[in-house]
Amino acid sequence: MTGPLHHTVTGDGPPVLLLHGWPQSSHAWRRVAALLPGHRIVTVDLRGFGDSPKPRAGYDAATMADDLHAVVTALGLSEVTVVGHDWGAVFAYALAASHPGTVRALGIVEMALPGLGMLEAGMVPRAGGAFLWHLGFHSVPDVPELVLHGNERAYIAWFFDHHAHDPAAIPEADRDRYAAALGAPGALRASLGVYRAYFETAAQITALAASPLTVPVVAYGGDASLGGLALESARLVAPDAQGGVIPGCGHWAPEEAPERVAAIVRELVAA
Numbered sequence: 001m002t003g004p005l006h007h008t009v010t011g012d013g014p015p016v017l018l019l020h021g022w023p024q025s026s027h028a029w030r031r032v033a034a035l036l037p038g039h040r041i042v043t044v045d046l047r048g049f050g051d052s053p054k055p056r057a058g059y060d061a062a063t064m065a066d067d068l069h070a071v072v073t074a075l076g077l078s079e080v081t082v083v084g085h086d087w088g089a090v091f092a093y094a095l096a097a098s099h100p101g102t103v104r105a106l107g108i109v110e111m112a113l114p115g116l117g118m119l120e121a122g123m124v125p126r127a128g129g130a131f132l133w134h135l136g137f138h139s140v141p142d143v144p145e146l147v148l149h150g151n152e153r154a155y156i157a158w159f160f161d162h163h164a165h166d167p168a169a170i171p172e173a174d175r176d177r178y179a180a181a182l183g184a185p186g187a188l189r190a191s192l193g194v195y196r197a198y199f200e201t202a203a204q205i206t207a208l209a210a211s212p213l214t215v216p217v218v219a220y221g222g223d224a225s226l227g228g229l230a231l232e233s234a235r236l237v238a239p240d241a242q243g244g245v246i247p248g249c250g251h252w253a254p255e256e257a258p259e260r261v262a263a264i265v266r267e268l269v270a271a
Helices: 026-034 061-074 086-099 131-141 143-148 152-162 172-182 187-191 200-209 228-233 259-271
Strands: 007-010 015-019 041-045 079-084 103-109 215-223 243-244
Touching: 007 026, 015 026, 015 061, 015 086, 015 259, 026 041, 026 172, 026 228, 026 259, 041 079, 079 086, 079 259, 086 103, 086 143, 086 200, 103 228, 103 259, 131 143, 143 187, 187 259, 200 215, 215 228, 215 259, 228 243
Parallel strands: 015 041, 015 079, 079 103, 103 215, 215 243
Antiparallel strands: 007 041
């Protein structure tokens, strides 16, 4: 990869690393970060996303965790509270599990971890398309780019509209921002790398799960999306994990329920 991950650092206090998912960037955390004065907030554009480099390889959890560890180390941080949403939660877990001592507490928001059976069960076809069909579609080489090129804005709008409790929580200007990022040269292909590395990541997560986490872990799903499944999944890698369900919230929790997510961050920092 050419160059480090794009990241921003704001504020002073206990360090907090916030990690986004697909199809977003660190911009997804803007509302939560604004509610956390008294913390040193680090937001990162993951490999392949936003303003970070977009290499052709390296989208498995182990490599993504190494990317994040490099950022944390370069900033001179240790014992960081890490909170991830969607794929960001997968890589947050991999960072905590593979770099002991780096992460002092872990937050998982709206994600079930690959390789543990739960996410895989969600891919089984159901009537009306009520299953995680996009995981398979995004993993196919070349075809998504062929179909989606030039249609990035309409495509991601479908996810914002259908996986939110209140789609208005992701305003048009922010949708434009995410779509423009995906429309940059190589960006769509790069962002889909996390899906194309799915089975590699799943095997890595399965192996890491053999050694349960001992740091504090919380996991929350939106009541209009994963609900209690986020915590159920987290307890497969951290039996003492706590958490639950965020009311009035779909998949896009950092933007739909920033006050609640910020409270979760504060609770983790204090744990």
